[in-house]
Amino acid sequence: MAKLVDEFTLSFTVTSNGIISTSFVNCAQYAMRDRPTGHCRLCLQNRLLCDSHLMPRATYGLLRSPNRTNPNPVHITNGKDRVISSRQIKDYLLCEECERRFHSNGEDYVMANCYRGKNKFKLREALLRHIPMTSKLGISVYKAADIPEMDVTRLIYFAASIFWRASAHHWRIKNQIINISLGPYREELRRFLLGGAFPDTACLSFRVSKLEGFLLTIRTPASITEQGFHRHSFLMLGLEFLLFAGKLMPQGYRLSSAMPGGLVLMSERADDAMLQELGRAAGSPITSRL
Numbered sequence: 614m615a616k617l618v619d620e621f622t623l624s625f626t627v628t629s630n631g632i633i634s635t636s637f638v639n640c641a642q643y644a645m646r647d648r649p650t651g652h653c654r655l656c657l658q659n660r661l662l663c664d665s666h667l668m669p670r671a672t673y674g675l676l677r678s679p680n681r682t683n684p685n686p687v688h689i690t691n692g693k694d695r696v697i698s699s700r701q702i703k704d705y706l707l708c709e710e711c712e713r714r715f716h717s718n719g720e721d722y723v724m725a726n727c728y729r730g731k732n733k734f735k736l737r738e739a740l741l742r743h744i745p746m747t748s749k750l751g752i753s754v755y756k757a758a759d760i761p762e763m764d765v766t767r768l769i770y771f772a773a774s775i776f777w778r779a780s781a782h783h784w785r786i787k788n789q790i791i792n793i794s795l796g797p798y799r800e801e802l803r804r805f806l807l808g809g810a811f812p813d814t815a816c817l818s819f820r821v822s823k824l825e826g827f828l829l830t831i832r833t834p835a836s837i838t839e840q841g842f843h844r845h846s847f848l849m850l851g852l853e854f855l856l857f858a859g860k861l862m863p864q865g866y867r868l869s870s871a872m873p874g875g876l877v878l879m880s881e882r883a884d885d886a887m888l889q890e891l892g893r894a895a896g897s898p899i900t901s902r903l
């Protein structure tokens with residue numbers, strides 16, 4: 614069994630506002646001798662590997678619910694299966710440099726601004742302070758560039774990193790295997806995460822929940838095949854991320870996207886669908902909105 618030691622890698626991030634933030638990367642939490650050396654899946658260099666997570670490690674503390682009979686986090690996997698477990702979805706995948714890259718380019722920002730408990734949801738609060746560009750049929754569309762708190766570059770990087778991680782490895786939790794097939798987009802996203810261009814025939818959208826509660830959940834990446842394109846999505850702590858990929862993807866998806874469209878969505882209809890999904894996963898319907 615690996616021996617825990619108190620070693621952390623401290624990374625510094627200069628935000629878009631010029632503020633220096635710090636974060637600890639847990640790569641070195643296991644004694645050096647217990648970590649394998651191998652090819653980092655992102656940079657492809659032969660290096661000492663970290664025990665990398667599919668979803669951010671910081672989500673697990675937030676997802677525990679002491680008031681439930683089983684307080685452990687609820688994962689919805691493969692779009693339908695419920696797994697309640699204290700286990701974290703992780704494996705040796707990335708080197709320390711690539712772990713730091715993921716933290717500073719997206720994960721630290723997302724974890725600071727996602728739903729963190731009642732009245733602690735900065736991205737929702739930021740959107741509600743602004744007037745949407747359009748709003749109809751329960752869907753509000755915001756221009757990210759008009760909202761200073763919205764660091765769309767980091768949101769996009771974070772989403773791309775999770776979709777890529779889900780495609781680059783077969784992750785396991787209990788009897789579930791989590792993996793999505795991105796075809797050629799896997800390599801294109803890997804290059805994007807190292808500073809390359811975003812794929813021409815894909816777009817990323819994200820939605821901020823308008824709800825004040827029922828948000829302590831994770832739906833791990835899953836895919837749906839549409840006519841001529843693929844839709845991949847995951848949901849965590851009040852944020853839903855969608856990746857549409859394929860040459861026959863409808864133009865409307867690009868126009869309403871965060872990348873390349875620069876837009877952010879808030880949708881009561883999608884919130885209602887999420888509540889139904891959570892109700893099914895919990896084994897009982899959730900009938901009221903908060």
Ligand SMILES: [Zn+2]
Nearest residue numbers: 653656708711
């Ligand atoms: Zn690496």
